[in-house]
Amino acid sequence: MPELPEIANRTREIQENLIGKQIASITIIQPKCLNCPPEEFQASLNGAVIQSARYKGKWIFVETTQGWLLLNMGMGGEMILTDPQHLPEKNRLIFHFADQTCLSVNFWWFGYAHYVPTGQLDQHEMSAKLGPNVLDLSPEEFSTLLSSKKGQLKSFLLNQSNLAGIGNAYIHDILFFAGLHPLRPIPTLSSDEIARLYAAIRKGLTMSLEKGGAWYELNLYGQKGGFTLEDLVIAYKDNQPCPSCGTPIQKLKTGSTSSFLCPACQPLDNR
Known part of the structure; x- marks a missing residue:
């Protein structure tokens, strides 16, 4: 997609x-x-x-x-x-x-x-009914957007009426870069974690953006995108070692979709 x-x-x-x-x-x-x-x-x-x-x-x-x-x-x-x-x-x-x-x-x-x-x-x-393009937001606008929201983090990020542009292909690495569990309640996020999430979204999307998009999509000239499976950090790599700590990547059912995460680097308990 x-x-x-x-x-x-x-x-x-x-x-x-x-x-x-x-x-x-x-x-x-x-x-x-x-x-x-x-x-x-x-x-x-x-x-x-x-x-x-x-x-x-x-x-x-x-x-x-x-x-x-x-x-x-x-x-x-x-x-x-x-x-x-x-x-x-x-x-x-x-x-x-x-x-x-x-x-x-x-x-x-x-x-x-x-x-x-x-x-x-x-x-x-x-x-x-779409929300703003996620890469168009400033850090302040992003923080303000999250400040009044409830619910779980992954569901919020995938809801296109909140933010437009993030889907289930890139969300796993984004949350890994931010060190956040997909089921974290939004009200529990600190200002530092929100700042990390903002930076992680830009990193996760820009990596593919600069390579022309995912390898399974064709451009206007019939050429495949340059962002390949090897460019994914933890997404779709269950049971493989976390690149940061070596803990096996876990595949977890989160609502109607599955999530890939490192249980050590992305603990659900934020304390």
Whole structure:
């Protein structure tokens, strides 16, 4: 599933490669991914020129001269910039540009391509409920955000309405870097621990961000991300020794997901 490192890189690639391109036509193979009838989606964007791109959480906002194209890759997928002669075998949408290039979009599961008219972006319910991009917050803003929250730490960080961008791929190493147990109650965190968590989030996400994202995701050019399984520190490495103390990494059921942690470096009891 793409998270902030992957979405931020796809947004940058769109900004670098698609600005100024005009949408000549749109082939729709999977109408279920749209938020309006296919004919309306096509009519709204045909002839539009791409002007800019930004992201929030897992949503990519592509601004055009005729409104917004919103893309969400759901559980994963590919966006490939190519030409009509080299289209991937699998796709759900194809944006054909006037310069004879194409953007092929393939969703594995639950992807979205939504059209939003100019001036109505704040009315798009699925993206409007998202919290701020986690890397956009200052240390003070992050501390203030946590100060009034209750519940367990991992659940809070994964809730996209609190903070947008962290998912279950990167959360394990983030909490390890911070020395915090995933089930720690938020009100028990000290100011020093909150500062450590802020730094750990930036470290955990930036490591992948700078390498183009995870190895199981493709960029706009069809190349795999450079952040590999070997770059993970403790995530998905149960029973292997902790790189800090040698204690076996533990896999623990935490709510609807599993967590990987070092029980010595990340004790639940903070005393």
